[in-house]
Amino acid sequence: MAAVAREAPEGMITMVEPADKPFLSVDGLAVQFPTEDGLVQAVDGVSFSLEKGKTLAIVGESGSGKSVTAQAIMGLLDRRLAQVSGEVWVGGDELLGMRPAQVQALRGARMAMIFQDPMSSLHPFYRIGDQIVEAIQAHRKVAASDARAEVLQMLKRVGIPAAERRIDAYPHQLSGGMRQRVMIAMALINSPELLIADEPTTALDVTVQAQILELIADLQAEFGTTVIIITHDLGIVADVADTVAVMYGARIVELASTKVLYGQPEMPYTLGLLASIPRMDKDPGERLEPIPGNPPSPIHLPKGCVFEPRCRYSNLTHGLSETVRPDLLPTGAGPGHLVRCHLPPEERRRIAADVISQMRTVAVEQ
Amino acid sequence: MSSSNGEIVRVDDLHTYFPVRSRGLLPRVIGHVRAVDGIDLTINPGETLGLVGESGSGKTTAARSVLMLLKPTSGTIEIEGRDITRLSSRQLMPIRRMTSMIFQDPYNALNPRHTVGGIISAPFQIQKVKPEGGVKHAVQELMERVGLNPEHYNRYPSEFSGGQRQRIGIARAVALRPRLIVCDEPVSALDVSIQAQILNLLRDLQREFHIAYLFVAHDLAVVRQISHRVSVMYLGHIVESAPRDKLYSMPLHPYTRSLLSAVPVPDPEQQRKRTRIVLQGDLPSPINPPPGCVFHTRCWLYERLGRPENCTTEVPQLRPFGKDHIAACHYAEESLKTDVGIDYVARPGRAAADDGPSLGAPADASSNQGAAPAS
Numbered sequence: 254m255a256a257v258a259r260e261a262p263e264g265m266i267t268m269v270e271p272a273d274k275p276f277l278s279v280d281g282l283a284v285q286f287p288t289e290d291g292l293v294q295a296v297d298g299v300s301f302s303l304e305k306g307k308t309l310a311i312v313g314e315s316g317s318g319k320s321v322t323a324q325a326i327m328g329l330l331d332r333r334l335a336q337v338s339g340e341v342w343v344g345g346d347e348l349l350g351m352r353p354a355q356v357q358a359l360r361g362a363r364m365a366m367i368f369q370d371p372m373s374s375l376h377p378f379y380r381i382g383d384q385i386v387e388a389i390q391a392h393r394k395v396a397a398s399d400a401r402a403e404v405l406q407m408l409k410r411v412g413i414p415a416a417e418r419r420i421d422a423y424p425h426q427l428s429g430g431m432r433q434r435v436m437i438a439m440a441l442i443n444s445p446e447l448l449i450a451d452e453p454t455t456a457l458d459v460t461v462q463a464q465i466l467e468l469i470a471d472l473q474a475e476f477g478t479t480v481i482i483i484t485h486d487l488g489i490v491a492d493v494a495d496t497v498a499v500m501y502g503a504r505i506v507e508l509a510s511t512k513v514l515y516g517q518p519e520m521p522y523t524l525g526l527l528a529s530i531p532r533m534d535k536d537p538g539e540r541l542e543p544i545p546g547n548p549p550s551p552i553h554l555p556k557g558c559v560f561e562p563r564c565r566y567s568n569l570t571h572g573l574s575e576t577v578r579p580d581l582l583p584t585g586a587g588p589g590h591l592v593r594c595h596l597p598p599e600e601r602r603r604i605a606a607d608v609i610s611q612m613r614t615v616a617v618e619q
Numbered sequence: 620m621s622s623s624n625g626e627i628v629r630v631d632d633l634h635t636y637f638p639v640r641s642r643g644l645l646p647r648v649i650g651h652v653r654a655v656d657g658i659d660l661t662i663n664p665g666e667t668l669g670l671v672g673e674s675g676s677g678k679t680t681a682a683r684s685v686l687m688l689l690k691p692t693s694g695t696i697e698i699e700g701r702d703i704t705r706l707s708s709r710q711l712m713p714i715r716r717m718t719s720m721i722f723q724d725p726y727n728a729l730n731p732r733h734t735v736g737g738i739i740s741a742p743f744q745i746q747k748v749k750p751e752g753g754v755k756h757a758v759q760e761l762m763e764r765v766g767l768n769p770e771h772y773n774r775y776p777s778e779f780s781g782g783q784r785q786r787i788g789i790a791r792a793v794a795l796r797p798r799l800i801v802c803d804e805p806v807s808a809l810d811v812s813i814q815a816q817i818l819n820l821l822r823d824l825q826r827e828f829h830i831a832y833l834f835v836a837h838d839l840a841v842v843r844q845i846s847h848r849v850s851v852m853y854l855g856h857i858v859e860s861a862p863r864d865k866l867y868s869m870p871l872h873p874y875t876r877s878l879l880s881a882v883p884v885p886d887p888e889q890q891r892k893r894t895r896i897v898l899q900g901d902l903p904s905p906i907n908p909p910p911g912c913v914f915h916t917r918c919w920l921y922e923r924l925g926r927p928e929n930c931t932t933e934v935p936q937l938r939p940f941g942k943d944h945i946a947a948c949h950y951a952e953e954s955l956k957t958d959v960g961i962d963y964v965a966r967p968g969r970a971a972a973d974d975g976p977s978l979g980a981p982a983d984a985s986s987n988q989g990a991a992p993a994s
Contacts, residue, residue: 314810431901458674459673459882486883487885488883492890512887515888527885530815531840533963534963539822542815543813543815544815
């Protein structure tokens with residue numbers, strides 16, 4: 254099909270499939286967990302789309318709903334405990350309406366996930382090589398010896414030294430960075446089209462983090478994988494993402510290209526994050542500018558704007574932010590830049606320009 | 620030896636080894652994990668010394684040894700001029716009153732069965748200190764000071780969020796107005812918006828009570844924010860120490876440079892222009908550290924300089940470079956000719972440094988470190 258399309262004369266529509274539909278699209282995703290204390294609204298109306306081969310970063314604090322969003326996309330939520338609604342389209346298939354067995358067939362083959370803790374995907378009793386062989390054979394009919402050869406090649410590809418020996422190692426015999434590589438090897442062994450990385454480097458040292466991020470980027474370039482990376486580290490986002498979704502209180506509060514998010518952010522929460530982190534590329538002032546207060550409880554989300562109780566500028570909305578949930582609307586400043594905020598656009602931009610100009614660049618006294 | 624110059628802490632040639640025993644009926648000591656292998660450090664009153672390094676570098680062992688929570692194998696630790704390494708636990712009591720610790724994990728550092736009031740008043744009870752106005756009053760004042768509601772005196776740790784629990788830990792640590800607090804990764808378990816609150820609180824308390832901090836962390840941006848001076852550890856050794864701004868703008872040791880280059884800066888345009896030194900492999904075993912310079916097995920500068928022999932045979936000593944700046948590298952001067960790791964720093968005349976084949980601009984930052992020959 255793709256070949257036909259390429260040879261067709263320009264302007265002629267030959268594609269039967271909707272070619273302009275992005276590879277991944279999430280529409281109105283909502284996840285609720287009924288608990289003894291009340292209904293936990295973990296994810297509320299999350300929508301975004303992502304082109305093939307691109308990287309989306311989901312940024313947010315604990316409890317913001319970023320990990321649950323990923324688990325919902327992967328079909329990893331127990332539907333007896335979680336009420337999931339909305340649509341998730343991956344390469345033309347809607348996943349939330351599928352039977353669990355169908356999703357399971359896709360998971361590990363067309364889409365894969367890596368986690369913060371590699372031991373959550375590695376079984377401590379089995380040799381790592383055997384575990385990855387199993388991942389191959391669960392989805393493809395491959396002879397054991399061929400599968401093993403494939404595993405060896407992948408272990409080398411992810412940078413495991415002495416892979417011939419390590420293929421027979423148990424997880425506990427490897428360092429944290431090595432285990433993370435093994436998990437990545439296992440996730441990528443069936444060349445998934447979609448890779449979701451949930452805080453893949455949070456438990457690692459910066460030097461190992463650099464290795465792992467580079468590895469994911471190399472593999473992405475090689476296989477054209479679409480990547481969603483979930484992180485709280487704005488440095489990592491700046492490094493790898495094409496698009497950024499900032500989540501707060503179960504919702505996306507700002508969605509933008511990476512360049513726009515760092516250059517012209519508009520949501521006060523995004524600004525708060527950028528201003529509160531200690532950063533090496535700016536002069537360390539005496540004090541940081543923290544966001545006051547604590548993240549909201551997902552059981553008792555504020556009635557209006559979820560960020561209102563911590564927002565320095567909510568008094569400029571004439572009480573709107575206390576009572577009305579703002580929608581995620583285009584800012585008009587750039588394509589695909591959406592923000593969930595009651596502040597008038599010109600007010601938001603003035604505030605953002607102010608905050609950003611206060612961050613000074615480091616200069617060396619010579 | 621009492622050569623104290625008014626420092627709170629003076630550590631000399633500290634070694635902390637852990638014996639490795641053979642298995643079997645009659646275990647023998649077959650080697651040592653050299654977690655801390657001969658470090659010196661001093662901390663002045665009201666000053667923060669940041670201690671950075673990867674996991675396994677020995678920074679936590681060093682910090683715990685300073686408070687005698689781990690018994691050092693050799694070396695001296697003077698607190699206000701008095702060597703504490705030979706004191707009995709009874710003799711250590713008055714020292715413990717001057718020192719305290721803040722832990723990484725606010726969930727595990729607080730006893731879940733004790734109320735907040737009980738936790739924060741424990742130092743008063745243990746040290747038999749009777750504050751003016753009574754213990755409860757003092758505790759509530761502390762709670763107020765660290766940003767907790769004093770009415771929550773009778774609540775349990777589980778009723779608090781991570782950031783608030785860390786405030787409880789901080790209130791306990793400052794209860795007796797110590798002169799030194801060892802902070803072991805105090806903000807790394809916290810959300811970013813809470814990190815800033817806690818860092819500011821630590822800074823304010825330092826000002827108010829003139830506390831010295833030994834601040835152990837792996838996050839270089841956090842350490843830069845809070846420290847006056849910074850020491851970098853690798854495999855049990857301090858490889859570089861300097862005043863904060865010097866370390867971050869003019870680092871000398873290739874390991875410091877590697878660390879700095881690995882920290883992504885939150886600015887996409889800058890970050891994507893940076894060159895990253897990716898250290899190959901893992902930290903060598905501290906049971907059997909490499910000969911010569913412990914870092915040479917992973918050193919990009921060693922590779923670029925064509926593997927000079929003395930890196931593998933001679934242990935580099937910490938050498939002075941200007942005021943208060945020391946580094947243990949035979950070729951520290953060569954580091955200065957590059958901008959590896961510090962290319963995020965806006966430098967006057969930076970453009971001029973970019974022309975000509977400099978050591979600091981490998982064409983490809985990926986895995987071919989060392990492949991670019993020094994020209």
